Amino acid sequence: MQNIAQILAFGVVDAAVLAVAAVAFTLQFGVTNYFNFGYGEWLTLGAFVAFGFNNAVLHLNVWLAMLAAGLVTALFSVTLNRALFAPFVARRPDTMYILIMTFGVGFLMNELIQAIWGTDYRQLAYGGDDLHPIGPLQFSTNQLAFLGVSLACMAGTQLILSHTRLGRSMRAVSDNRTLAVICGIKPDRVADATWLMTGFMAGVAGVILAMQIHSFSTDIGDDYVYLIFPAVIIGGIGRAYGALIGALIIGLATAIGVLVIPASVSPLLVFAALVVIIITRPQGLLGGATGRGIMRQAEAA
DSSP, X not given: OHHHHXXXXXXXXXXXXXXXXXXXXXXXXXXXXXXXXXXXXXXXXXXXXXXXXXXXXXXXOHHHHHHHHHHHHHHXXXXXXXXXXXXXXXXXXXXXXXXXXXXXXXXXXXXXXXXXXXXXXXXXXXXXXXXXXETTEEEEHHHHHHHHHHHHHHHHHHHHHHHSHHHHHHHHHHHOHHHHHXXXXXXXXXXXXXXXXXXXXXXXXXXXXXXXXXXXXXTHHHHHHHHHHHHHHHHOTTOHHHHHHXXXXXXXXXXXXXXXXXXXXXXXXXXXXXXXXXXXXXXXXXXXXXXXXXXXXXXXX
């Protein structure tokens, strides 16, 4: 029983990290209506920028490198939206064109990352990882730090969405863009803030993922997307809280899966859960957004 409890605890830690990436993705969709097929490269960029600050440039502490990577990814994200995504969508608003465009941008981002850092496996430098008993469980120092960073990101997102003028503007643009413009809200500024937020969260998630797997290459984000997309779909596309719930389900499912099936095939449980949700509740557990993403759950909080 203790082993089962330990595995479940690790599943919660993994779910918390996944939630950061999934919530950022669903916020992007909720406000901008872009289903970003290249999203995995945002995580890859964050991981390699942190590697640059941690190993190659300033030799920063890994946690400072994580902060720097989040900021760089956030600035890159908003710049890319202003320079490419927004003008393209203004001319070609069809969903299929947007999907193809984001996929192409992700491919080009990966090629750029390879051109700068190469294709070799990299590692972040950080200190020892002592174990800390908490009741019958044991967590490493880094696991507790991952959990703390993830919870801080989730709490910050909740505070912004529920208690700030920016959050109200994000909900207004998400619900009815035309009415938001009539009320004096600037959708472009709201989009900029959204891409900054989600870019920062994606960068941080990429660094945590790189620390979790220890050795990473330029496919780190692509390999993780197969968990992010199901988490978003299970919870309901465009639902911030839905992505959080979906991440928890997937984290626990993959943790429990290693008890009954080999770890190499445990991801099959993720897709099994996804198939069940699609068949029984295709709009997601909290109801997916239609048209523009709707985040009324933040308003009710």
